Amino acid sequence: MVELKPGARFQSTVCTTEVIVVKGSGEADLTCGGAAMVPAGTGEVSGSPAADAADGTLLGKRYSDEADTIELLATKAGDGSLAVGGTALAVAQAKTLPASD
Amino acid sequence: MNLMMLLEMAANGLEDRVAVGSSDGGITYRQLFEHAGEAAARFRADPGAKVVLCDESSPAVPVALFGAAWAGMPYVPLNYRLPDDDLCALADRSAPGVAIADDAGAGRLRGVDGLTAVTRDEFLTDRAGGAAPAEPGDWSMDPDEIAVLLFTSGTTGAPKSAVLRHKHLVSYILGSVEFMGAGEDEATIVSVPPYHVAGVSAMLSSVYAGRRIVQLPKFDPDQWIDLVETEGVTHAMVVPTMLSRIVEALDARGGEPMLGVRALSYGGGKMPEAVIRRALELFPITNFVNAYGLTETSSTIALLGPDDHRLAQYSEDEGERARLKSAGRPLPGVEVSIRDDDFNELPTGEVGEIFVRGEQVSGEYLEKGSLLDSDGWFPTRDGGYLDEGGYLFVQGRNDDVIIRGGENMSPGEIEDVLLTDERVKDAAAIGVPDTEWGEKVVAAVVTHGECSESELQDLVRARLRSSRVPAHVVFVDELPYNDTGKLLRRVLREDLAHLGDDPTG
Structure with missing residues (x-):
C-alpha cells in the first residue's frame, strides 16, 4: 500500500517505470508488473514483470482507473503495466487543448 | 515536482529531435538536458544565489531556465529594455546571483553588488564554468521551491516580483499540454521576450510537447514573416501589437495569405476586433487561439479556441460573432468566479472582478506574500463577466x-x-x-x-x-x-x- 496524493512519485521494483500522481488521494494498492510500487528513489529494481502484467508503460501517457478517481502520468517508461487493487489501469484519453504559448 | 522532470521526459522520449534552433544544427532534447546539467554545476558554485538573465531570446534562455531548476535556484529574467537606473534597481533586488547577459547588458550590470556577470557567449561555450556537470536526477523534487521570479511590468507603481513555484508551472504544463503531442515537423516561433510569462511558458510547453523552438530576438513584422517561411514554422504566439504589425506588413506585401501557420495564439492585451478579423482572412486555414492569463497564474487560464474563432468569423448570429471579443472558457483545471465588491459571486452576465482558482495559480509576490483567500481564490484585479455559455469577457484592469x-x-x-x-x-x-x-x-x-x-x-x-x-x-x-x-x-x-x-x- 502506498499513499497517493497529487505530485507524489512512485517507481516500479521490477522495471524502469516511474509515475507521478496527477489525481487521486488516500491509500492504494499500486502495482507495476505485478509488484508493489514504492516511493521514487527508495527501491532497487530486480527480477522482471509478471507475465500477466507486462504490457508495458509508455512515457508521457496518463493512466487512469475505470472510475477516473486515479490518474498517473508515466515519467519513465518500463516493461511492466500499472494496476490498482489488481485491476489494470488504462491509457487515459489525450487532452485536445490547443497550444496557447 | 521540478521543471527538470519535463525536460528529462522530453530527453528520454525525443532524444535527437531538435529542441531549439534550426532543424539542421539546432540543439537536440538530449543536448539541452546535458547543457542544463552543466549550467546547474556552474550555478551551484554560488549556493543561495539566483540565476538572473538580462538578455534577449537566445539558446541561453532554455539552458538558464532548466539549469536553474536543476540547481535549485530561482530563475529571474529581467527586462533589458529598461533604462540603466531601473534595470540596476531590479538587478540589485535580485542579488546575490549569476547574471547571464549580452555584452552590453554585462557591462550595465557590472556595478551591481553580489552579481557575477557572465556574457551569453561565454555561458554558451563553457556552460559549467569549469565545474563537473551535475548528476542526472539530482535536482530537488520539492514542489514548493521557487522556480521563477518575474517582475510585473509595473504599469502602476514599482514592479513587484511574482513568485512561480515548481508546482504551479508543472501543474500548468501537465494540465494543458500533451506530452510529445507535436509532430516532428512542428516548430513554434517565440517572439515574446524572456522576461514575459509567455516567454517562460513557451519554453516549457514547447519542450514538453516536443515542438521545436525558433527564436526571434527583436520583433519585426517582416523578419517574423520571413522566419516563419524559412524555418517552416507551424505555431506562433503573439501579443496584439505584434499581430497588428504582421497584418499591416502582409497587406503591404499584397495581402497574400499565409498558409503554413497551423496555429496562432494571441494574448497579453486587448486585441482590436478589426485586426483579428483581418488576420482571420490573411491566415485562412490557421487555428486561432485567444489566451487570457496573468503572470501570477502561470500564463493561460482561459482560451477561445479555433472553432469559436471561425464561427465568429462566418456566423450571422450576433452572440456567436461577439465571442471573438471573449477570452473563451477556463482551462480544465481552472475555476473562474465573478465577484462583487463584497466578494459575493455574481450571476451570469453581470460585471464584477474576475477571481480564479487552480493548481497553477500562484497569486504570490515576494514583497506582499500570497494574495489567495482562504479558499484559494486569487483576485485578478481584472473586471469581466461570463456569458450563458461560460465564455469569459475581460473588460480591463479594475484600476483603470x-x-x-x-x-x-x-x-x-x-x-x-x-x-x-x-x-x-x-x-x-x-x-x-x-x-x-x-x-x-x-x-x-x-x-x-x-x-x-x-x-x-x-x-x-x-x-x-x-x-x-x-x-x-x-x-x-x-x-x-x-x-x-x-x-x-x-x-x-x-x-x-x-x-x-x-x-x-
Whole structure:
C-alpha cells in the first residue's frame, strides 16, 4: 500500500517505470508488473514483470482507473503495466487543448 | 515536482529531435538536458544565489531556465529594455546571483553588488564554468521551491516580483499540454521576450510537447514573416501589437495569405476586433487561439479556441460573432468566479472582478506574500463577466475603471464603440480629474482620414449612455504601449492631465 496524493512519485521494483500522481488521494494498492510500487528513489529494481502484467508503460501517457478517481502520468517508461487493487489501469484519453504559448 | 522532470521526459522520449534552433544544427532534447546539467554545476558554485538573465531570446534562455531548476535556484529574467537606473534597481533586488547577459547588458550590470556577470557567449561555450556537470536526477523534487521570479511590468507603481513555484508551472504544463503531442515537423516561433510569462511558458510547453523552438530576438513584422517561411514554422504566439504589425506588413506585401501557420495564439492585451478579423482572412486555414492569463497564474487560464474563432468569423448570429471579443472558457483545471465588491459571486452576465482558482495559480509576490483567500481564490484585479455559455469577457484592469459622478465605467466599452468607426485605428479612454464629476472621460484616438471630435462624441452618444461620451477627444499619432503590448494608461493619464480641471488631482 502506498499513499497517493497529487505530485507524489512512485517507481516500479521490477522495471524502469516511474509515475507521478496527477489525481487521486488516500491509500492504494499500486502495482507495476505485478509488484508493489514504492516511493521514487527508495527501491532497487530486480527480477522482471509478471507475465500477466507486462504490457508495458509508455512515457508521457496518463493512466487512469475505470472510475477516473486515479490518474498517473508515466515519467519513465518500463516493461511492466500499472494496476490498482489488481485491476489494470488504462491509457487515459489525450487532452485536445490547443497550444496557447 | 521540478521543471527538470519535463525536460528529462522530453530527453528520454525525443532524444535527437531538435529542441531549439534550426532543424539542421539546432540543439537536440538530449543536448539541452546535458547543457542544463552543466549550467546547474556552474550555478551551484554560488549556493543561495539566483540565476538572473538580462538578455534577449537566445539558446541561453532554455539552458538558464532548466539549469536553474536543476540547481535549485530561482530563475529571474529581467527586462533589458529598461533604462540603466531601473534595470540596476531590479538587478540589485535580485542579488546575490549569476547574471547571464549580452555584452552590453554585462557591462550595465557590472556595478551591481553580489552579481557575477557572465556574457551569453561565454555561458554558451563553457556552460559549467569549469565545474563537473551535475548528476542526472539530482535536482530537488520539492514542489514548493521557487522556480521563477518575474517582475510585473509595473504599469502602476514599482514592479513587484511574482513568485512561480515548481508546482504551479508543472501543474500548468501537465494540465494543458500533451506530452510529445507535436509532430516532428512542428516548430513554434517565440517572439515574446524572456522576461514575459509567455516567454517562460513557451519554453516549457514547447519542450514538453516536443515542438521545436525558433527564436526571434527583436520583433519585426517582416523578419517574423520571413522566419516563419524559412524555418517552416507551424505555431506562433503573439501579443496584439505584434499581430497588428504582421497584418499591416502582409497587406503591404499584397495581402497574400499565409498558409503554413497551423496555429496562432494571441494574448497579453486587448486585441482590436478589426485586426483579428483581418488576420482571420490573411491566415485562412490557421487555428486561432485567444489566451487570457496573468503572470501570477502561470500564463493561460482561459482560451477561445479555433472553432469559436471561425464561427465568429462566418456566423450571422450576433452572440456567436461577439465571442471573438471573449477570452473563451477556463482551462480544465481552472475555476473562474465573478465577484462583487463584497466578494459575493455574481450571476451570469453581470460585471464584477474576475477571481480564479487552480493548481497553477500562484497569486504570490515576494514583497506582499500570497494574495489567495482562504479558499484559494486569487483576485485578478481584472473586471469581466461570463456569458450563458461560460465564455469569459475581460473588460480591463479594475484600476483603470473611470468613476464619473459615482458611476463606474469600463474604458473598454467606450473604446469598443470608438473602434467601430473604420477611421479609428486605435483608441483609449481614461478618466481625468474633474471638480464637478470627480472624473470625466477623455478619449485618445489614432485615426487615418478626416475625423472630428463631434463625430466621435456622437457615435458614443448613439450607442452608450450619455455619461460615457468623452468630454474631449484627443487625436494622437500613437498610443503609449510597453514593449509587450500593454497600453500604458498611467502615461496617458499624465499626458492628458491638463484637460482636467482639478489642480490637486
